[in-house]
Amino acid sequence: MAELTPWEQKAKTIIRVEMTKQGISYKDLQSKLAAIGVVEEEPAIRNKVGRGKFSAAFLLQCLAAMGCTTLPLS
Template sequence: MPEDLEKQYQAKGLLRAEMARRNSSYEDLAEKLKGIGVEENPKNFSNKVGRGSFTAGFFLQCLEAIGCKSVRIVDGSDD
């Protein structure tokens, strides 16, 4: 699998995991994004995350909106 595709899957997984930890749905997060000035339709947001096709900036906006201050990135190798 190409490395960029692997990174898209990793980013998608990280965002979904953080949403799950906070029991946040796509609708919840779309509403929270509005609170920080980012207009995102819940359906489009769901599709974007499902594809993993979002920018690093959008990823950080999502983390900010759900109150996530840090994420642990594990690449599968020994720590």
């Protein structure tokens, strides 16, 4: 498996940190995504985040679904 770029690793970390801060499981994230009209199966979400290979749109969808309104980039 190819190593993640620093940007891919950062995107993966952003989602995982936000999930941890809010105590959200992948199942919870699936429900939150469904509530905003994004239909994904829990294993697919887990795999995308675990691989760190997903679109910027998916990152924004996850953050919006979790109610994240600010994002420190440093």
